[in-house]
Amino acid sequence: MSDIRLEKLDDYRWRIPPVGGMRVPGLIYSSDSMLGFIGSDQSPQQVANVAHLPGILKYSMAMPDMHWGYGFPIGGVAAFDLDDGVISPGGVGYDINCGVRLMATRLFFDDIKDRLYDLVASLFQTIPTGVGSKGNLKLSVSEEKKVLRDGAQWAVDRGFGDTNDLAMTEDRGVMDGADPDVVSDRALERGKQQLGTLGSGNHFLEIEVVETIFDETAATALGLKLNQVVVVIHSGSRGLGYQICDDYLAHMVKKIDKLDFPLPDRQLACAYLDSNEGRQYLAAMACAANYAWANRQMLMHWTRETFERTLKKSPRDIGMRLIYDVCHNIAKIEEFFIDGKSRKVCVHRKGATRALPPGHPALPDRYRPVGQPVLIPGDMGTGSYVLVGTEKAFLETFGSTCHGAGRVMSRAQAKKASRGRSIAREMKDRNVIVMATGKGTLQEEIPEAYKDVDSVVDIVHKAGISKKVARLRAVGCIKG
């Protein structure tokens, strides 16, 4: 581990005392055994680096799935004052609005188990996946700009799903303030070709089955039952988001010498929220967020059609309904209680999920009694967790919790560890049917390459920053 000093506060929280130029302390959610995983990883140093940024409020935080990232650690959460604080593209990440969408069906595992292979194969055929995959539709630039402005609404208006889906999407699938005019031609070019594609790497579409229910009341509110078939989609804003992040990073790095404070790492390049650069990045970031929501909406629509076609059942019989859609790479202007006062702040969540408490006005009526659904995908073929947000998260972590399992092995290490093994076969032995486009993807994404999602979720549950509702077991998976 780096030479950062960690003070244990309780079983699940460690504090990094503010030293040198740190403006606030660091706060890491973890456990004794999970901290051991960090090893030579520089992420605690990165938590400390983020604490150097102007206008940061309360703490520079990291969730238990924390691992090393560019500038900010993955799993990092930091909120900034709107007047004196900054916005950093590195605090959002390259894949802007990378997120997770969970859909319920009326089907139970027994209804599909004999058709599972066909279902996975049809999804694999229908949904564009893999390196540089291109979508089924070609957008004109003017149409693409509408996507950037209107998000999931654009997709619904063109017949991809219905308005009920929008109500169950974080921010109704459209972020305010999106301005396509501050998005570069290069970003538009990359975005034009990739709408409606899953992507590669850790992105996936999985058929899962509800395996355990921890909280009956919340599960009922979300419409989850034991053995029910659900679908999880993990994807983001594709090349468009990458290009927007990179464009603004380059732009902010160029002006780094003009900042009135020192930066511990160039990758933390940032701009004041109250500046032209800051406002323009937020407006461009919102475009990428909207693109990602339109993307997941389309992927969901094709999943619905594929289920109907393959199982030869009506939409009503399948009843594929959006439970919720969350983003886990984003910066948002949100309102919290700080020192007894309600205040609007800019929360960066980089590999962290919003987790609003019961009663919050941003929640759809259906979930208001139980809190915001939080969707945590595990590693390939393991399954996912459904949690809900809590009051404690609202007060302590700017309404944030973990986002996934978090990598522990590099891709090269994972490939080495999987040499000579048939990963698809191993998955089959675990009763998971996996299909992937890239030859190396399965090797790079072996379960051992990730932290154990059960432990990550246990920590956020016991620390009280979200509450376990259900565990889902993967039965079929398509990857890039």
Added chain:
Amino acid sequence: MKPFVRSGQPRYIVFDHTADLGLEIYGTDEQELFVNAAFALFDSMTDVSRVDVAAKRSFDIEGSDREDLFINFLREMLYMYNGEGFLVNAVTLDIMNSHRVTGMAFGEPYNPAKHRITIEIKAVTYHLLRVERTKKGWYGRIICDV
């Protein structure tokens, strides 16, 4: 950009970095460092020997210092594939100083029937970025997001 290996010194080596691709690049002079860096990028993505020289793209890149120039140059190379679907086989440089590099990239459009992309490099980053003169020539280090 023909592969050339001076005795004991490869054009580049790959180093391991959690979830990412690290590249250490060598050159006898600064021009060669840049040429080899472009090679390292495309050699990591695909089998460069299968990329024919059928078309060319010019570039004119600026940077506030050597490191900034290096990363901006690699950004440009990467965009040729990520944005325009153009695979690069070779690069020649015309002007090269600490703030500007111009030249030509030679290659052909990506053809799925002919080329296989083994790693999708999504971005080049500032993390651990180095460009420095060594006793043997020039050394560059870059981490790519994959």
